[in-house]
Amino acid sequence: MLVCGLVVMALVWRDTDAAGLWGGFGLALLPVPFLVGAFHWLDALAPRPWRALAFAFGWGACAATLFALLANGLLVELLTDHPASLRTSQADLLELTVIAPVVEETAKAAGVLLLFLHLPREFNGVLSGIVAGGITGAGFAFTENVVYLGHAVARDQVEGVGGVDSATTVTFFVRIVIGPFAHPVFTVLAGIGLGLAVTWARDRPRWRRALPLAGLGAAMVLHSVWNASASMTLTGFVLVYALLMVPVFCLLCWLAVRERDQQLRAVRRTLPQYAAAGWFGAAEPAALGSLRSRSLSRRLARQRHGSAGLRAVVSYQTAATSLAVLRDRAEHGLDAPYFADAERDLLLRVGRHRALAAASIEAAASSGTTAVPGEPPARTAVATG
Structure with a gap:
């Protein structure tokens, strides 16, 4: 993962120079403590090992991001006969709404699956899927924000633009202020599918296979709609944000808190047996x-x-x-x-x-x-x- 992270940094450096890389890095780092802290709070009652959470964040930030950058570029060039670039201004509708959602959500979900396979005792339900998916998505969002913000900083330097109308300000507002939970929400859906397969569908082989795929499919669809809204008018973007993204986010928050409360109910119900002993x-x-x-x-x-x-x-x-x-x-x-x-x-x-x-x-x-x-x-x- 360290090698993957260095390669991603080299790719961004090549396209933006040092100022863009470090400017994007600093701005992209701002929401990370908030995102990680939110999922740590959810996991605080019976926390996963810190190494597992570090792996999830590192996988999203390094391995999944590098795979997505390379695979997105190769598939765009293969399907459109046009070379792909890291520069966001050259991304077309096909990449935004079809290729990127499929590639990126698959890459992130692979990290959640690896955690489940390596630490089955710690991956014990829906809350485990929410935390693992959220931390992985937060890592991916961090590095992707470095890419987008780095290009915005470099573009503003070349054009000599600053203030509220600069590309950096607009990119920061959209990605850090409005949509910091976007990638975590997408990957949480895949994690929930795996968590349901671990618990609810344990003795149902067909459902055990179908639920993770359904969660991954939901993540891809939501990701695609979110990306498509970027090419809509301001009204269309606001409608997608208000009528889809915010309700999904609120629903996932309710589910996460409900799962956390279930842990407390399990404490009150089962520990009296140990108290009697x-x-x-x-x-x-x-x-x-x-x-x-x-x-x-x-x-x-x-x-x-x-x-x-x-x-x-x-x-x-x-x-x-x-x-x-x-x-x-x-x-x-x-x-x-x-x-x-x-x-x-x-x-x-x-x-x-x-x-x-x-x-x-x-x-x-x-x-x-x-x-x-x-x-x-x-x-x-x-x-x-």
């Missing part, structure tokens, strides 16, 4: 299943034990949530091949951090912050036997 206190499952209580636990741990206490509580909460998700999937017939080993590892992590973490979590539970809207108050019981 002595791994948790009687009040801890309700506290671990409440966002407010989890936040209060971290604050109390920092006040009592400093940064070491905070790290212990975060690790304890993460292990407990992962344990609950694992048990919930096992009860639905999933993760059977490695359930026992994974359960043992997570219980060992819980025990390792319990000394520093349990008191803060129990204190948060007794503060009355564990109530969940729409659910009856959690009952606590003393385990016997």
Whole structure:
């Protein structure tokens, strides 16, 4: 991926010179912390390994981008007999609406598939697909923004244009302000298809094959419509943005938050079994299943034990949530091949951090912050036997 990234930088440098490359790089970097932070927040309850997220971003930013640049150019030249260029002004309608969506979404989805094949234990549902697809798309969007913004900066320098009418300002507004989530949204659709295949269609072979393809197809179609809107009038672009992109984005946000809430429900439902066996206190499952209580636990741990206490509580909460998700999937017939080993590892992590973490979590539970809207108050019981 490092080699791929260097090759992409060399291609942009060739077309824009150093000023365009570094100007585009700096501007394209601005939305990256926001995008990555949003998906990290979704994944915070039972986070994937940081190496997996780094691979997803690197694949999108380096490998998928280089493949798309080369494949797009070759296919445009093959189908139209006109040589392709990285310069956006020379891209025609065929490349925008047919070639680019198919090539780019396939390249990005390949990274999500590789994560699933390499880390099946961590790819455990729809939320995994949303996070993996979103991070991959964010990486791809970053490098593509470097390309587009780099050409805009170089063009403005040659023409001596500046201010609000410059190509750099217009490109920055469209790609960074209006559409920073475009590529992540496209790839999230492919990730959702794979996540549904992993869970809902596990025992349905035809659906297990069809759902990832359906998610990839939806990503291609949405990408094609979004690209086509760039060649429409301003009214057409606004209609596509307001009537298609924004509703899809809101729907995916709702789905992601719903999947995150399901993790909390799994904590409240399954951890009492472990509390009865002595791994948790009687009040801890309700506290671990409440966002407010989890936040209060971290604050109390920092006040009592400093940064070491905070790290212990975060690790304890993460292990407990992962344990609950694992048990919930096992009860639905999933993760059977490695359930026992994974359960043992997570219980060992819980025990390792319990000394520093349990008191803060129990204190948060007794503060009355564990109530969940729409659910009856959690009952606590003393385990016997």
